[in-house]
Amino acid sequence: MRILIVGCGRVGSRLAIEFVAEGHRVSIVDQRQEAFRRLPDHFPGQLVLGTGIDEDVLRSAGIESADVFVAVTEDDNTNIMAAQIAQAIYQVPKVILRIYDPERAEVYRGLGLTVICPTRTVADMIEEQVRQHRPARVSG
Amino acid sequence: MYIIVVGGGKVGYYLTKTLVNEGYEVFLIEKNPAKVQVYRDRFGAIVMQGDGAEVATLAAAGAGRADVVIAVTGDDEDNLVICQMARERFGVRRTIARVNNPKNEELFRKLGIDVTVSQTNVILSIIEQQIPERPFVHLMALRHADLAIVEAKVSQDSPVIHQPIWQIELPPEVIITAILRHGELIIPTGQTVIEPGDELIVVTKQQREAELRELLTGPPA
Numbered sequence: 001m002r003i004l005i006v007g008c009g010r011v012g013s014r015l016a017i018e019f020v021a022e023g024h025r026v027s028i029v030d031q032r033q034e035a036f037r038r039l040p041d042h043f044p045g046q047l048v049l050g051t052g053i054d055e056d057v058l059r060s061a062g063i064e065s066a067d068v069f070v071a072v073t074e075d076d077n078t079n080i081m082a083a084q085i086a087q088a089i090y091q092v093p094k095v096i097l098r099i100y101d102p103e104r105a106e107v108y109r110g111l112g113l114t115v116i117c118p119t120r121t122v123a124d125m126i127e128e129q130v131r132q133h134r135p136a137r138v139s140g
Numbered sequence: 141m142y143i144i145v146v147g148g149g150k151v152g153y154y155l156t157k158t159l160v161n162e163g164y165e166v167f168l169i170e171k172n173p174a175k176v177q178v179y180r181d182r183f184g185a186i187v188m189q190g191d192g193a194e195v196a197t198l199a200a201a202g203a204g205r206a207d208v209v210i211a212v213t214g215d216d217e218d219n220l221v222i223c224q225m226a227r228e229r230f231g232v233r234r235t236i237a238r239v240n241n242p243k244n245e246e247l248f249r250k251l252g253i254d255v256t257v258s259q260t261n262v263i264l265s266i267i268e269q270q271i272p273e274r275p276f277v278h279l280m281a282l283r284h285a286d287l288a289i290v291e292a293k294v295s296q297d298s299p300v301i302h303q304p305i306w307q308i309e310l311p312p313e314v315i316i317t318a319i320l321r322h323g324e325l326i327i328p329t330g331q332t333v334i335e336p337g338d339e340l341i342v343v344t345k346q347q348r349e350a351e352l353r354e355l356l357t358g359p360p361a
Binding site for chain 2: 053055056076079080081088089096101103104107108
Protein backbone atom coordinates (compact mmCIF):
# COMPACT_ATOMS: atom_id res chain seq x y z
CA MET A 1 0.00 0.00 0.00
CA ARG A 2 0.97 3.64 -0.40
CA ILE A 3 0.83 5.33 2.98
CA LEU A 4 1.16 9.08 3.49
CA ILE A 5 1.98 10.29 6.99
CA VAL A 6 1.76 13.95 8.03
CA GLY A 7 3.86 14.74 11.10
CA CYS A 8 7.25 13.13 11.77
CA GLY A 9 7.07 13.25 15.54
CA ARG A 10 7.44 10.25 17.81
CA VAL A 11 4.28 8.60 16.52
CA GLY A 12 4.69 9.53 12.85
CA SER A 13 8.32 8.43 12.63
CA ARG A 14 7.58 5.17 14.39
CA LEU A 15 4.70 4.40 12.04
CA ALA A 16 6.88 5.22 9.04
CA ILE A 17 9.60 2.83 10.18
CA GLU A 18 7.13 0.03 10.87
CA PHE A 19 5.17 0.44 7.63
CA VAL A 20 8.38 0.42 5.58
CA ALA A 21 9.51 -2.75 7.38
CA GLU A 22 6.19 -4.34 6.39
CA GLY A 23 6.93 -3.54 2.76
CA HIS A 24 4.64 -0.53 2.27
CA ARG A 25 5.56 2.57 0.27
CA VAL A 26 5.72 5.41 2.75
CA SER A 27 5.98 9.17 2.33
CA ILE A 28 6.20 11.39 5.39
CA VAL A 29 5.64 15.15 5.58
CA ASP A 30 6.93 17.53 8.25
CA GLN A 31 7.53 21.26 8.22
CA ARG A 32 10.68 20.99 10.33
CA GLN A 33 13.74 19.47 8.70
CA GLU A 34 15.08 18.35 12.10
CA ALA A 35 12.01 16.17 12.63
CA PHE A 36 13.36 13.74 10.02
CA ARG A 37 16.28 12.98 12.36
CA ARG A 38 13.90 10.60 14.08
CA LEU A 39 14.17 8.37 11.02
CA PRO A 40 17.17 6.08 10.48
CA ASP A 41 19.88 6.94 7.92
CA HIS A 42 19.03 5.71 4.41
CA PHE A 43 15.35 5.52 5.30
CA PRO A 44 13.77 4.15 2.11
CA GLY A 45 10.57 6.22 2.28
CA GLN A 46 9.99 9.65 0.72
CA LEU A 47 10.61 12.68 2.96
CA VAL A 48 8.74 15.88 2.10
CA LEU A 49 9.48 19.17 3.81
CA GLY A 50 6.40 21.38 4.13
CA THR A 51 3.08 21.79 5.87
CA GLY A 52 0.49 19.03 5.65
CA ILE A 53 -2.32 21.50 5.00
CA ASP A 54 -0.87 22.68 1.68
CA GLU A 55 -2.22 20.78 -1.32
CA ASP A 56 0.98 21.32 -3.32
CA VAL A 57 3.00 19.70 -0.54
CA LEU A 58 0.55 16.83 -0.24
CA ARG A 59 0.56 16.26 -3.98
CA SER A 60 4.34 16.08 -4.08
CA ALA A 61 4.05 13.49 -1.30
CA GLY A 62 1.81 11.45 -3.57
CA ILE A 63 -1.63 12.04 -2.05
CA GLU A 64 -3.31 11.36 -5.40
CA SER A 65 -2.30 7.71 -5.28
CA ALA A 66 -2.29 7.16 -1.50
CA ASP A 67 -4.29 4.25 -0.08
CA VAL A 68 -3.97 5.42 3.52
CA PHE A 69 -3.55 8.92 4.94
CA VAL A 70 -2.40 9.45 8.54
CA ALA A 71 -2.34 12.89 10.23
CA VAL A 72 -0.35 12.89 13.47
CA THR A 73 1.14 16.36 13.94
CA GLU A 74 1.09 17.90 17.42
CA ASP A 75 -1.70 20.26 16.40
CA ASP A 76 -5.31 19.00 16.40
CA ASN A 77 -6.53 21.57 13.91
CA THR A 78 -3.70 20.88 11.47
CA ASN A 79 -4.54 17.17 11.61
CA ILE A 80 -8.23 17.92 11.08
CA MET A 81 -7.64 20.14 8.07
CA ALA A 82 -5.07 17.79 6.50
CA ALA A 83 -7.40 14.83 6.97
CA GLN A 84 -10.31 16.68 5.38
CA ILE A 85 -8.19 17.62 2.37
CA ALA A 86 -7.36 13.91 1.99
CA GLN A 87 -10.98 12.87 2.44
CA ALA A 88 -12.95 15.56 0.60
CA ILE A 89 -10.57 16.56 -2.20
CA TYR A 90 -8.48 13.46 -2.89
CA GLN A 91 -10.89 10.75 -1.72
CA VAL A 92 -8.11 8.77 -0.06
CA PRO A 93 -9.83 5.46 0.87
CA LYS A 94 -8.67 5.40 4.51
CA VAL A 95 -8.03 8.58 6.50
CA ILE A 96 -6.84 8.34 10.09
CA LEU A 97 -6.03 11.26 12.36
CA ARG A 98 -5.10 12.02 15.92
CA ILE A 99 -7.13 14.57 17.89
CA TYR A 100 -6.13 15.19 21.51
CA ASP A 101 -9.28 17.15 22.42
CA PRO A 102 -12.04 14.57 23.14
CA GLU A 103 -14.84 17.01 22.22
CA ARG A 104 -13.31 17.77 18.86
CA ALA A 105 -12.61 14.05 18.34
CA GLU A 106 -16.31 13.31 18.76
CA VAL A 107 -17.43 15.93 16.27
CA TYR A 108 -15.07 14.75 13.52
CA ARG A 109 -15.81 11.09 14.15
CA GLY A 110 -19.39 12.08 13.41
CA LEU A 111 -18.20 13.52 10.07
CA GLY A 112 -16.88 10.14 8.92
CA LEU A 113 -13.18 10.38 9.77
CA THR A 114 -11.27 7.66 11.65
CA VAL A 115 -10.27 9.58 14.76
CA ILE A 116 -7.85 8.36 17.41
CA CYS A 117 -8.14 10.35 20.64
CA PRO A 118 -5.16 9.50 22.86
CA THR A 119 -6.54 11.57 25.75
CA ARG A 120 -9.68 9.46 25.92
CA THR A 121 -7.81 6.19 25.31
CA VAL A 122 -5.19 6.81 27.99
CA ALA A 123 -7.75 8.01 30.51
CA ASP A 124 -9.86 4.88 29.87
CA MET A 125 -6.84 2.62 30.34
CA ILE A 126 -5.84 4.29 33.59
CA GLU A 127 -9.41 4.16 34.90
CA GLU A 128 -9.51 0.48 34.04
CA GLN A 129 -6.28 -0.17 35.97
CA VAL A 130 -7.63 1.72 38.96
CA ARG A 131 -10.86 -0.26 38.91
CA GLN A 132 -9.00 -3.58 38.73
CA HIS A 133 -6.80 -2.69 41.66
CA ARG A 134 -7.66 -4.64 44.81
CA PRO A 135 -6.10 -3.02 47.87
CA ALA A 136 -4.03 -5.52 49.90
CA ARG A 137 -5.09 -3.86 53.11
CA VAL A 138 -8.33 -2.11 53.78
CA SER A 139 -7.46 1.16 55.38
CA GLY A 140 -9.62 2.57 58.05
CA MET B 141 -28.49 39.44 15.72
CA TYR B 142 -25.79 37.83 17.84
CA ILE B 143 -22.32 37.54 16.26
CA ILE B 144 -19.28 35.77 17.71
CA VAL B 145 -15.90 36.84 16.36
CA VAL B 146 -12.94 34.53 17.00
CA GLY B 147 -9.44 35.95 16.67
CA GLY B 148 -8.42 39.34 17.99
CA GLY B 149 -5.77 40.37 15.49
CA LYS B 150 -6.19 43.58 13.52
CA VAL B 151 -9.02 42.11 11.44
CA GLY B 152 -10.87 40.78 14.49
CA TYR B 153 -10.39 44.01 16.39
CA TYR B 154 -11.70 46.35 13.70
CA LEU B 155 -14.46 43.94 12.79
CA THR B 156 -15.65 43.84 16.40
CA LYS B 157 -15.43 47.60 16.68
CA THR B 158 -17.39 48.14 13.46
CA LEU B 159 -20.07 45.59 14.33
CA VAL B 160 -20.52 47.11 17.80
CA ASN B 161 -20.91 50.57 16.25
CA GLU B 162 -23.48 49.17 13.82
CA GLY B 163 -25.50 48.09 16.81
CA TYR B 164 -24.98 44.33 16.64
CA GLU B 165 -24.60 42.18 19.71
CA VAL B 166 -20.99 41.02 19.42
CA PHE B 167 -18.68 38.76 21.40
CA LEU B 168 -14.93 38.48 20.76
CA ILE B 169 -12.83 35.43 21.64
CA GLU B 170 -9.04 35.83 21.68
CA LYS B 171 -6.32 33.43 22.87
CA ASN B 172 -3.70 35.91 24.00
CA PRO B 173 -4.43 37.16 27.59
CA ALA B 174 -2.47 40.40 27.09
CA LYS B 175 -4.60 41.35 24.08
CA VAL B 176 -7.76 40.38 25.92
CA GLN B 177 -6.86 42.82 28.70
CA VAL B 178 -6.39 45.67 26.24
CA TYR B 179 -9.64 44.90 24.39
CA ARG B 180 -11.59 44.63 27.66
CA ASP B 181 -10.56 48.18 28.47
CA ARG B 182 -12.03 49.24 25.13
CA PHE B 183 -15.04 46.99 24.65
CA GLY B 184 -15.89 45.90 28.19
CA ALA B 185 -17.14 42.44 29.05
CA ILE B 186 -17.80 41.29 25.49
CA VAL B 187 -14.23 40.01 25.19
CA MET B 188 -13.21 36.60 26.47
CA GLN B 189 -9.90 34.78 26.65
CA GLY B 190 -9.98 31.28 25.19
CA ASP B 191 -9.47 28.88 22.30
CA GLY B 192 -12.40 29.32 19.92
CA ALA B 193 -12.07 25.74 18.64
CA GLU B 194 -12.83 24.39 22.10
CA VAL B 195 -16.37 23.42 23.03
CA ALA B 196 -16.08 24.92 26.51
CA THR B 197 -15.04 28.30 25.10
CA LEU B 198 -17.78 28.38 22.47
CA ALA B 199 -20.35 27.32 25.06
CA ALA B 200 -19.24 30.08 27.45
CA ALA B 201 -19.52 32.59 24.60
CA GLY B 202 -23.12 31.50 24.03
CA ALA B 203 -22.54 29.85 20.65
CA GLY B 204 -25.83 28.01 21.08
CA ARG B 205 -27.75 31.21 20.39
CA ALA B 206 -25.30 32.79 17.93
CA ASP B 207 -26.61 33.68 14.48
CA VAL B 208 -23.16 34.02 12.97
CA VAL B 209 -19.67 32.85 13.91
CA ILE B 210 -16.78 34.61 12.16
CA ALA B 211 -13.29 33.07 12.45
CA VAL B 212 -10.54 35.53 11.57
CA THR B 213 -7.38 34.17 13.19
CA GLY B 214 -4.13 34.11 11.24
CA ASP B 215 -4.23 30.32 10.90
CA ASP B 216 -6.47 28.72 8.30
CA GLU B 217 -6.62 25.38 10.10
CA ASP B 218 -7.94 27.13 13.21
CA ASN B 219 -10.51 29.14 11.25
CA LEU B 220 -11.77 25.96 9.58
CA VAL B 221 -12.16 24.02 12.81
CA ILE B 222 -13.76 26.95 14.67
CA CYS B 223 -16.44 27.25 11.98
CA GLN B 224 -17.03 23.50 11.80
CA MET B 225 -17.28 23.13 15.58
CA ALA B 226 -19.71 26.06 15.74
CA ARG B 227 -21.89 24.47 13.09
CA GLU B 228 -21.69 20.79 14.08
CA ARG B 229 -21.73 21.19 17.83
CA PHE B 230 -23.82 24.33 18.33
CA GLY B 231 -25.92 24.41 15.19
CA VAL B 232 -24.74 27.89 14.21
CA ARG B 233 -26.38 28.50 10.84
CA ARG B 234 -23.94 30.91 9.30
CA THR B 235 -20.18 30.59 9.50
CA ILE B 236 -17.64 32.90 7.93
CA ALA B 237 -13.94 32.13 7.73
CA ARG B 238 -11.00 34.28 6.85
CA VAL B 239 -8.73 32.42 4.45
CA ASN B 240 -5.08 33.39 4.66
CA ASN B 241 -3.87 31.09 1.90
CA PRO B 242 -6.12 31.85 -1.10
CA LYS B 243 -5.80 28.25 -2.26
CA ASN B 244 -7.93 27.23 0.71
CA GLU B 245 -11.07 29.10 -0.37
CA GLU B 246 -12.27 26.22 -2.51
CA LEU B 247 -11.55 23.64 0.19
CA PHE B 248 -13.38 25.61 2.87
CA ARG B 249 -16.46 25.90 0.71
CA LYS B 250 -16.37 22.20 -0.02
CA LEU B 251 -16.21 21.57 3.71
CA GLY B 252 -19.35 23.57 4.37
CA ILE B 253 -18.12 27.01 5.42
CA ASP B 254 -20.77 29.44 4.19
CA VAL B 255 -18.55 32.38 3.31
CA THR B 256 -14.82 32.68 2.91
CA VAL B 257 -12.90 35.94 2.83
CA SER B 258 -9.47 35.95 1.31
CA GLN B 259 -7.65 39.23 1.64
CA THR B 260 -5.14 38.08 -0.94
CA ASN B 261 -7.85 37.42 -3.51
CA VAL B 262 -9.71 40.64 -2.70
CA ILE B 263 -6.56 42.70 -3.20
CA LEU B 264 -5.70 40.72 -6.33
CA SER B 265 -9.08 41.37 -7.90
CA ILE B 266 -8.85 45.08 -7.08
CA ILE B 267 -5.46 45.19 -8.77
CA GLU B 268 -6.86 43.38 -11.79
CA GLN B 269 -9.76 45.78 -12.13
CA GLN B 270 -7.46 48.79 -11.83
CA ILE B 271 -5.15 47.67 -14.60
CA PRO B 272 -6.99 48.70 -17.79
CA GLU B 273 -4.94 46.74 -20.30
CA ARG B 274 -5.76 43.34 -18.87
CA PRO B 275 -7.81 41.59 -21.56
CA PHE B 276 -9.64 39.23 -19.21
CA VAL B 277 -10.71 40.22 -15.72
CA HIS B 278 -12.47 38.09 -13.17
CA LEU B 279 -14.99 40.49 -11.66
CA MET B 280 -16.76 38.36 -9.13
CA ALA B 281 -17.27 34.80 -8.06
CA LEU B 282 -20.79 33.75 -7.17
CA ARG B 283 -20.04 31.09 -4.64
CA HIS B 284 -22.89 28.70 -4.38
CA ALA B 285 -23.72 28.27 -7.99
CA ASP B 286 -20.04 28.01 -8.91
CA LEU B 287 -20.53 30.94 -11.27
CA ALA B 288 -18.29 33.85 -12.11
CA ILE B 289 -18.79 37.18 -13.78
CA VAL B 290 -15.87 38.13 -16.00
CA GLU B 291 -15.01 41.08 -18.17
CA ALA B 292 -13.19 40.29 -21.38
CA LYS B 293 -11.83 42.54 -24.08
CA VAL B 294 -12.21 40.97 -27.51
CA SER B 295 -8.88 40.98 -29.33
CA GLN B 296 -8.06 41.28 -33.04
CA ASP B 297 -6.93 37.65 -32.90
CA SER B 298 -10.14 36.34 -31.46
CA PRO B 299 -11.98 33.85 -33.68
CA VAL B 300 -15.34 35.39 -32.68
CA ILE B 301 -14.97 38.85 -34.28
CA HIS B 302 -17.37 40.06 -36.96
CA GLN B 303 -19.78 37.26 -36.13
CA PRO B 304 -23.28 37.48 -34.70
CA ILE B 305 -23.53 35.86 -31.29
CA TRP B 306 -25.81 33.08 -32.51
CA GLN B 307 -23.05 31.86 -34.82
CA ILE B 308 -20.34 31.83 -32.16
CA GLU B 309 -19.57 28.49 -30.61
CA LEU B 310 -19.45 29.57 -27.00
CA PRO B 311 -18.50 26.98 -24.40
CA PRO B 312 -21.60 25.54 -22.69
CA GLU B 313 -22.78 27.29 -19.51
CA VAL B 314 -21.62 30.70 -20.73
CA ILE B 315 -23.80 33.75 -21.41
CA ILE B 316 -22.77 37.13 -22.82
CA THR B 317 -24.87 39.52 -20.75
CA ALA B 318 -23.61 42.93 -21.85
CA ILE B 319 -21.27 44.60 -24.33
CA LEU B 320 -19.44 47.86 -23.82
CA ARG B 321 -18.59 49.45 -27.19
CA HIS B 322 -17.11 52.96 -27.38
CA GLY B 323 -18.44 53.71 -23.93
CA GLU B 324 -21.95 52.55 -24.82
CA LEU B 325 -23.75 49.69 -23.15
CA ILE B 326 -25.37 47.15 -25.46
CA ILE B 327 -27.62 44.38 -24.22
CA PRO B 328 -26.94 41.82 -26.89
CA THR B 329 -29.30 39.56 -28.80
CA GLY B 330 -28.36 36.64 -31.00
CA GLN B 331 -28.04 39.07 -33.94
CA THR B 332 -25.50 41.35 -32.23
CA VAL B 333 -22.16 41.23 -34.04
CA ILE B 334 -19.02 41.11 -31.92
CA GLU B 335 -16.33 43.63 -32.91
CA PRO B 336 -12.69 43.72 -31.89
CA GLY B 337 -12.25 45.99 -28.88
CA ASP B 338 -15.69 45.12 -27.48
CA GLU B 339 -15.70 44.62 -23.74
CA LEU B 340 -17.97 41.74 -22.85
CA ILE B 341 -19.51 41.08 -19.49
CA VAL B 342 -19.98 37.35 -19.31
CA VAL B 343 -21.59 35.06 -16.79
CA THR B 344 -19.84 31.70 -16.81
CA LYS B 345 -19.35 28.51 -14.86
CA GLN B 346 -15.98 28.90 -13.19
CA GLN B 347 -14.49 25.86 -14.88
CA ARG B 348 -15.25 27.38 -18.30
CA GLU B 349 -13.17 30.48 -17.70
CA ALA B 350 -10.00 29.19 -19.38
CA GLU B 351 -11.87 28.12 -22.53
CA LEU B 352 -13.70 31.42 -22.67
CA ARG B 353 -10.50 33.39 -22.21
CA GLU B 354 -8.91 31.68 -25.20
CA LEU B 355 -11.97 32.17 -27.35
CA LEU B 356 -12.27 35.90 -26.69
CA THR B 357 -8.70 37.04 -26.34
CA GLY B 358 -7.13 34.70 -28.86
CA PRO B 359 -4.83 31.73 -28.34
CA PRO B 360 -2.13 32.16 -25.71
CA ALA B 361 1.01 33.87 -27.01
